[in-house]
Amino acid sequence: MFGPNPKRRAGTAVALALGIALLATGCGNDSSDSGGGGGDGGDANLAITFLPKNLGNPYFDTSNAGGAEAIEEFGGSYEEVGPTEASPTSQVSFIQTAAQQGVGALVVSANDPEAICDALDEARSADVKVVTFDSDTNPECRDLFINQASAEGIAKVQVDLIAEQIGGSGQIAILSASANATNQNAWIEMMEAELEASHPDIELVEVVYGDDDDQTSFDKTAALLQTYPELKGIVSPTTVGIAAAARYLSTSEHKGTVALTGLGTPNQMREYVKDGTVTAFALWNPADLGYLAAFAAQALVTGEITGEEGDTFEAGRLGSYEVGADAAVLLGDPFVFNAENIDDFDF
Amino acid sequence: MTATEVAVRTYKPHARPAWRRALLTRETAIVVILVLVVVVSLATVPNFDSPLTATYLLRDVAPILLIALPMTLIIVTEEIDLSVASIVGLASVVTGLLTQAGLPFPLAALAAVLVGTLAGAFNGFLVTVVGLPSLAVTIGTLALFRGIAVGLLGTTAITDFPESWTDLAKANIPGTPIPVVMILFAILAVVFAVLLHFTPYGRSLYAIGLNKDAAAFSGIDVARTKFQLFVLSGAVSGFAGVYFTLLYSNARGDNAMGMELQIIAAVLLGGVSIFGGRGALHGVIAGVLLIGTLGSALRLAGISSDIINVITGLLLIASVVSTSLLAWLQTRRFGALSRRRRPGDDRRPQPAPQ
Numbered sequence: 277m278f279g280p281n282p283k284r285r286a287g288t289a290v291a292l293a294l295g296i297a298l299l300a301t302g303c304g305n306d307s308s309d310s311g312g313g314g315g316d317g318g319d320a321n322l323a324i325t326f327l328p329k330n331l332g333n334p335y336f337d338t339s340n341a342g343g344a345e346a347i348e349e350f351g352g353s354y355e356e357v358g359p360t361e362a363s364p365t366s367q368v369s370f371i372q373t374a375a376q377q378g379v380g381a382l383v384v385s386a387n388d389p390e391a392i393c394d395a396l397d398e399a400r401s402a403d404v405k406v407v408t409f410d411s412d413t414n415p416e417c418r419d420l421f422i423n424q425a426s427a428e429g430i431a432k433v434q435v436d437l438i439a440e441q442i443g444g445s446g447q448i449a450i451l452s453a454s455a456n457a458t459n460q461n462a463w464i465e466m467m468e469a470e471l472e473a474s475h476p477d478i479e480l481v482e483v484v485y486g487d488d489d490d491q492t493s494f495d496k497t498a499a500l501l502q503t504y505p506e507l508k509g510i511v512s513p514t515t516v517g518i519a520a521a522a523r524y525l526s527t528s529e530h531k532g533t534v535a536l537t538g539l540g541t542p543n544q545m546r547e548y549v550k551d552g553t554v555t556a557f558a559l560w561n562p563a564d565l566g567y568l569a570a571f572a573a574q575a576l577v578t579g580e581i582t583g584e585e586g587d588t589f590e591a592g593r594l595g596s597y598e599v600g601a602d603a604a605v606l607l608g609d610p611f612v613f614n615a616e617n618i619d620d621f622d623f
Numbered sequence: 624m625t626a627t628e629v630a631v632r633t634y635k636p637h638a639r640p641a642w643r644r645a646l647l648t649r650e651t652a653i654v655v656i657l658v659l660v661v662v663v664s665l666a667t668v669p670n671f672d673s674p675l676t677a678t679y680l681l682r683d684v685a686p687i688l689l690i691a692l693p694m695t696l697i698i699v700t701e702e703i704d705l706s707v708a709s710i711v712g713l714a715s716v717v718t719g720l721l722t723q724a725g726l727p728f729p730l731a732a733l734a735a736v737l738v739g740t741l742a743g744a745f746n747g748f749l750v751t752v753v754g755l756p757s758l759a760v761t762i763g764t765l766a767l768f769r770g771i772a773v774g775l776l777g778t779t780a781i782t783d784f785p786e787s788w789t790d791l792a793k794a795n796i797p798g799t800p801i802p803v804v805m806i807l808f809a810i811l812a813v814v815f816a817v818l819l820h821f822t823p824y825g826r827s828l829y830a831i832g833l834n835k836d837a838a839a840f841s842g843i844d845v846a847r848t849k850f851q852l853f854v855l856s857g858a859v860s861g862f863a864g865v866y867f868t869l870l871y872s873n874a875r876g877d878n879a880m881g882m883e884l885q886i887i888a889a890v891l892l893g894g895v896s897i898f899g900g901r902g903a904l905h906g907v908i909a910g911v912l913l914i915g916t917l918g919s920a921l922r923l924a925g926i927s928s929d930i931i932n933v934i935t936g937l938l939l940i941a942s943v944v945s946t947s948l949l950a951w952l953q954t955r956r957f958g959a960l961s962r963r964r965r966p967g968d969d970r971r972p973q974p975a976p977q
Contacts, residue, residue, distance in 0.1 A: 390782035
C-alpha cells in the first residue's frame, strides 16, 4: 500500500535494498568457484549446447537430433535450449546462460548475423567454443561455420534436376521468395549462368515472386501456367514456394506434365512425390548438418583444430572434413529427395 | 493539497499495528518472494552465484525496469500505454539511421529520445485532447509506431555503432557485477519514487486513478497530468530504445517486439491495480526483478523456455487470483462495510468501529 506512513515506506524500501544488495553481493562473493562450472571435469569439456533459431521447429528437431547422435558417439553431454520465437535478440539470453554454465561449446543457428555477436564474443571470452550452423553470424563472432551447401552447389543441383526432368529443352520459370531475398537472388543468378553455359535449349521465361507466402505463391503458379502454355517446368528455390506450386499442380491438368523442382522439405513434399506431381527436389540433410556441427565442436574443444583454414578433423560416419576460407566447413552437395528415400526423413 | 487530505482520510482509522499492515501489503509480499527466489536460486541453481548472472540479468531487465517507472504512474491514473515497445523500436531505428547518416552518436541518441517524446505527446494528445480511451489509442499507436519503424528500415538492421558507446552500454560499475546503466536507473527510480510517493503531484495521480471526477473537482488538471505522463513514458521509452540498440549493437524495426506485455505484466505483478489508484514503485521494481530472476534461474537450471513461459504466466495469474481472493475474504469479513464500496476497488476495507 502507498499509505501515508513514512516509516512503513522506509521499511519496505530497506527490504528492497536488502534484496538487491543480496543479489549483488551474493553474486560477487562466490566468483571464485564459478570458473569451470557445468563442465565434465575431464580433460576436455564436452558439454555441448545446441541453440536453434527457435524451438518446436521440425527442421531443427532433425538437425539437433543429428547433433545429439554425434555427441553420444564421442561421449559428450548434449543439451538443447532456445527461444520459442525466432527473433534476433531472443537468442541472447540463451547464449548468456550457456556462458554462465561454462559449457564447452555452443552450436547456434543465428537469427541475425549481428544481433548475437557481442553475446557470442562474451561467451568465447569465457572459453566457450562457438560453432554456427544453418545460419551464420559475422565470421569474426564465431570459431567455425558449418555451411549446409554452397550457393554454387544449390544452384547447380536445381538446374540439373529441372534439365533432367524436362529432357534438356523447353521453357521454364522460377518461383522465388521475395524480390529482395539476398540468398535467393544469388542462387537465381548462378542458375541463369549455369543454364546458359550447360543447357542452351532451356529458356528461362520469367522469375516471379511469391513472397514466401503460401497463397501468393499458389496464385503466381496459376498465373505462370496461364501466361506460358508451353511451360515445361518450374524451379522454386524456396520451401514455401515449392509446396504451394505442388499443391496447385497436383489438382490441375498440368499434373505430371509440367515438372516442378527446387528446395523443399520432405514432410511438405511427401504427398506430391507420392502422387507423381514432383519427381525429385533438393535440400541438405539437416541431420547430417547437426552431426557434423557436433563433431566440429568436439574438435575445437579438444584442441584438435583451431578453425584455421586447412585444419582437418574426423566427423564419425561422414568421414574427414577440412576447414575452408572464413573458418567455414562445407557439409557437401545438396541432398536429392525422391520417392525412394523420402520416407527416411521426418522434418 | 485538498486531494492529499482526501486520500489520507481514507486510510486513517486502522486497528492493526503499522508493522502488521506493512507485512500484509502486496508490495512487501513481492519483495519477500523476490528475496526468497534469489536465496533459493543461489543455494540450488548451479552457476547462479556467478557474477555474470547478476550482470546479464540486470542488463536484460534494464529496459523493462526503465519503462516500468512511467508505466506505473500511467496505470495508477487508470490509463495504459501499450505503445512503449513500439517506441523502443522506433527510437532504435532513428538512432541507427542517424548514426548511419554520419551524425555523432550523442546527437542521434538525443534525436531518438526526442522522437520518443513526440510519440508520447501524440498518445497524450489523443487521450487528453481528443478524449479517446488510452487502451484504444495505444493499441493504435502500437501498430503505427511499429509500422513506421519497420517501414523506415525494412527488415534489415544497422549494426555499426561507435564501440565506445556500445562498450558503455555493457560496462559494469568498476569492481561490481552491476551494469553502469543501473546507476541511471537508480537515479530515475528515486526521482519517480519521490514524485509518486512524496509529492502532492503523486497524490494527485492516485486521486485521478481512484476517481477522476472527484480529482477534477478538487482542482487537479486531470488532462494536463495525463498528457505529461504519456510524454514522460515516450521519452523514457525512447531512451530505452537507444540503450537496447547499443546493448545488442543492432538497430531494427522489430526490436523489443512484445516487450510492452512483459512491462505491464511486471507492473501488475508488483501490485499496481489495473483499475488505477493503487500501487507502489518498490513493488513494481521487485516485480520486474522477480520475473527476470525467475527466468534467469530457470534457464540456468536447464528448464525449457516453453515451461518458463508457463511458469511466468501461472505466477501472474496466481498473483491476480490471490489479490481477488484476499479481497473476497475481506468482503466476507467486513461484508456490511464493503458492500458500500464501489466495485473494482481492491483497497483493504476499514475494520468496523470498535
